[in-house]
Amino acid sequence: MMFSVSKIDKLMERMTLAEKLGQLTMTAAGYAVTGPVIAGDSTDSIRNGTIGSLLNLAGARHIHEMQRIAVEESRLGIPLLIGLDVIHGHRTVFPVPLAEAATFDPQIWERTAREAARETAADGVAMTFAPMLDVSRDPRWGRTVEGPGEDPWLAVQMARAKVRGFQGDDLASAESVAATAKHLCAYGSSTAGRDYAQVDVSERTVREVHLPAFAAAVAAGAAAIMPAFTDIAGIPMTAHKALLRDYLRGELGFDGVLVSDYNAIRELINHGVAGDIVDAAVLALKAGVDIDMMAGAYRDGLPVALERGLVTIDEIDLCVRRVLRLKERLGLLDDPYRRGATTETPDAIEARRRLAREVGTKSLVLLKNAGDALPIAARSARVCVLGPLADAAREMRGPWAAAGYDEPSVSVLAALREALPNATVTHAEGVTIDGHDASGIAKALERLGDGADVVVLCLGEAADMSGEAASRAFPELPGEQRALAEAVLERARGADIPVVVVLFCGRPLIVPWLVERADAVLVAWFPGREAGHAIADVLTGRTSPSGRTPITWPRALGQIPLFYGQRSGGRPENQADRFTSKYLDAPNSPLFPFGFGVTYGRVSYANLRATPASATAGDVIEVSVEVTNEGPRAAEETVFLFVRDRVASVARPLLELKGVTKASLDPGATATARLRLPAADLRFLGVDLEPVLEAGEIEILVGPWADPAVLLSSRITLRV
Numbered sequence: 153m154m155f156s157v158s159k160i161d162k163l164m165e166r167m168t169l170a171e172k173l174g175q176l177t178m179t180a181a182g183y184a185v186t187g188p189v190i191a192g193d194s195t196d197s198i199r200n201g202t203i204g205s206l207l208n209l210a211g212a213r214h215i216h217e218m219q220r221i222a223v224e225e226s227r228l229g230i231p232l233l234i235g236l237d238v239i240h241g242h243r244t245v246f247p248v249p250l251a252e253a254a255t256f257d258p259q260i261w262e263r264t265a266r267e268a269a270r271e272t273a274a275d276g277v278a279m280t281f282a283p284m285l286d287v288s289r290d291p292r293w294g295r296t297v298e299g300p301g302e303d304p305w306l307a308v309q310m311a312r313a314k315v316r317g318f319q320g321d322d323l324a325s326a327e328s329v330a331a332t333a334k335h336l337c338a339y340g341s342s343t344a345g346r347d348y349a350q351v352d353v354s355e356r357t358v359r360e361v362h363l364p365a366f367a368a369a370v371a372a373g374a375a376a377i378m379p380a381f382t383d384i385a386g387i388p389m390t391a392h393k394a395l396l397r398d399y400l401r402g403e404l405g406f407d408g409v410l411v412s413d414y415n416a417i418r419e420l421i422n423h424g425v426a427g428d429i430v431d432a433a434v435l436a437l438k439a440g441v442d443i444d445m446m447a448g449a450y451r452d453g454l455p456v457a458l459e460r461g462l463v464t465i466d467e468i469d470l471c472v473r474r475v476l477r478l479k480e481r482l483g484l485l486d487d488p489y490r491r492g493a494t495t496e497t498p499d500a501i502e503a504r505r506r507l508a509r510e511v512g513t514k515s516l517v518l519l520k521n522a523g524d525a526l527p528i529a530a531r532s533a534r535v536c537v538l539g540p541l542a543d544a545a546r547e548m549r550g551p552w553a554a555a556g557y558d559e560p561s562v563s564v565l566a567a568l569r570e571a572l573p574n575a576t577v578t579h580a581e582g583v584t585i586d587g588h589d590a591s592g593i594a595k596a597l598e599r600l601g602d603g604a605d606v607v608v609l610c611l612g613e614a615a616d617m618s619g620e621a622a623s624r625a626f627p628e629l630p631g632e633q634r635a636l637a638e639a640v641l642e643r644a645r646g647a648d649i650p651v652v653v654v655l656f657c658g659r660p661l662i663v664p665w666l667v668e669r670a671d672a673v674l675v676a677w678f679p680g681r682e683a684g685h686a687i688a689d690v691l692t693g694r695t696s697p698s699g700r701t702p703i704t705w706p707r708a709l710g711q712i713p714l715f716y717g718q719r720s721g722g723r724p725e726n727q728a729d730r731f732t733s734k735y736l737d738a739p740n741s742p743l744f745p746f747g748f749g750v751t752y753g754r755v756s757y758a759n760l761r762a763t764p765a766s767a768t769a770g771d772v773i774e775v776s777v778e779v780t781n782e783g784p785r786a787a788e789e790t791v792f793l794f795v796r797d798r799v800a801s802v803a804r805p806l807l808e809l810k811g812v813t814k815a816s817l818d819p820g821a822t823a824t825a826r827l828r829l830p831a832a833d834l835r836f837l838g839v840d841l842e843p844v845l846e847a848g849e850i851e852i853l854v855g856p857w858a859d860p861a862v863l864l865s866s867r868i869t870l871r872v
């Protein structure tokens with residue numbers, strides 16, 4: 153039997169102020185995966201009803217024990233809400249979100265979220281602080297790794313898929329968890345890519361780039377939303393009435409829970425908008441934040457605020473009701489022990505590993521494959537695996553493998569040895585990831601001197617160099633890796649040995665010199681549990697690579713922020729004219745555009761059609777293009793549909809993504825890729841920021857990535 157609304161009413165009638173504020177208070181259980189020990193005073197607080205939710209707790213036994221205290225020993229017996237970050241898998245560590253974005257495959261996003269939800273729920277947890285939907289156009293920002301990349305359309309697709317995956321069909325199911333779309337919003341625009349720094353973006357960019365994914369998450373039924381740590385133009389998101397209350401609750405009709413970020417309410421004091429904890433609590437409450445994560449500001453500040461008449465009990469009650477309603481929707485009021493009641497079967501765990509491998513494989517992005525250096529399978533008897541990330545099983549897990557099974561992932565070295573049992577696979581680290589001792593380079597060269605048919609050079613960042621509080625002013629290869637790479641490339645070139653670089657990173661790295669000189673470059677991001685297997689699958693040709701970069705790769709630091717959806721400006725680049733938009737010392741073009749990635753096939757595009765040629769608002773424009781694999785190997789091609797509105801009341805971006813589809817192509821095969829473009833999707837925000845559909849010509853551009861030079865183009869006319 154569900155708690156009815158009147159039951160919530162009855163609870164509300166019985167609650168003291170302290171108990172109400174308890175429902176709005178979330179406290180950390182002290183992070184430990186296998187044996188969380190909650191501080192004694194928190195246990196007491198659960199008992200006396202002054203803590204209503206916990207974060208950073210996993211493990212059904214411990215969670216059930218906490219629930220038992222809440223349910224049996226607290227006066228009103230209200231179960232706890234237990235939340236946890238499940239960023240790229242819970243127990244089974246999947247590829248990092250940026251890597252998953254590179255699959256451009258909503259079904260994959262949903263499947264990994266579903267499986268992660270099952271594992272999370274099996275651990276007794278009812279809520280996750282995911283998906284992270286922050287659009288990022290600045291590789292310096294460490295949290296780029298946690299999100300969908302640079303494109304708002306892609307972020308929207310990811311929002312829908314992830315919310316569906318986490319929440320399933322029924323939030324009350326023992327296999328579902330509440331999703332928290334975060335971080336609202338524009339956190340990815342932190343000044344200079346420095347985490348937590350101020351944000352200054354136009355309202356247009358907020359609405360066009362940063363909000364759509366949150367609107368999509370709300371439409372998909374996301375149970376919760378987390379405001380960003382950052383401000384926008386001086387107004388911290390935790391206190392941003394216009395965006396939280398007016399936009400989110402008002403315009404979008406979001407009636408779920410707003411959970412603050414960690415200590416963010418107290419940090420309103422640091423922001424300089426609150427003088428003390430009372431002020432801070434008032435600001436957050438007035439903006440509509442329901443749960444205070446870790447600041448204790450509601451618990452300590454709101455009683456004073458109430459006394460001073462700065463807030464009303466009705467305002468507090470509204471938040472309490474929303475929290476209780478979430479607990480009810482999750483089925484917690486009905487049966488607080490339903491999550492974590494069953495144990496995971498070995499089959500389920502094994503199936504998730506296979507999924508991790510599949511997704512890992514599909515998220516790899518092949519940036520270069522000169523002279524068909526890859527795949528290495530057939531002809532290689534001697535494979536020399538070098539670099540600090542070659543046998544770095546721990547690093548493969550990525551930056552937020554929080555509660556992942558305590559086991560190392562599969563390293564590239566181990567997987568290559570497994571995949572190539574007849575080959576001689578030699579190995580040397582050369583240098584550490586970020587150390588400054590270059591003395592091991594000689595040993596790496598020795599290995600190479602022993603003879604090799606191919607070098608697999610594994611370079612990149614350590615897992616903890618991206619993620620929260622991991623901004624980098626130099627998003628390049630750390631430590632002495634460049635010295636190692638240059639020495640290896642030099643020696644290999646002399647011996648005519650191809651060098652395949654496998655690059656691990658949570659963001660685009662600025663390595664034009666490396667791309668220039670290596671024969672092949674495979675971006676692995678951080679693939680998680682099955683890293684080595686996924687990479688070996690692609691290196692050996694068992695699978696053809698199909699990932700595409702969801703974020704532009706700059707050539708130079710000074711180009712940042714660099715993204716494909718820029719506007720033309722009044723003086724677009726013209727090499728013949730000094731007074732146009734460009735640099736004196738670097739091209740404007742990226743090293744690799746958004747969507748870039750090659751396959752083992754050679755795919756050509758022809759016969760783009762878009763009909764009807766003249767469309768009205770209710771029409772769906774059918775777009776088709778023929779793709780042919782002219783290469784000798786099978787390929788899965790990712791086909792992008794962009795539009796450009798060349799003349800509009802507001803200058804539009806050079807390209808806007810509107811659709812993606814895939815085509816599996818055997819050698820020699822031709823397929824017709826079809827995409828549907830509802831004319832309504834051509835709406836944009838007019839001068840007054842209201843959506844408009846304007847009559848005129850729309851360019852339809854289809855092709856392999858966001859470079860106008862490789863896109864086929866057609867035009868339609870829009871009549872309104």
Ligand code: NOJ
Binds near residue numbers: 381
């Ligand atoms: C801070 C992070 O910004 C947020 O993404 C996360 O959910 C919370 N900490 C809780 O761990």
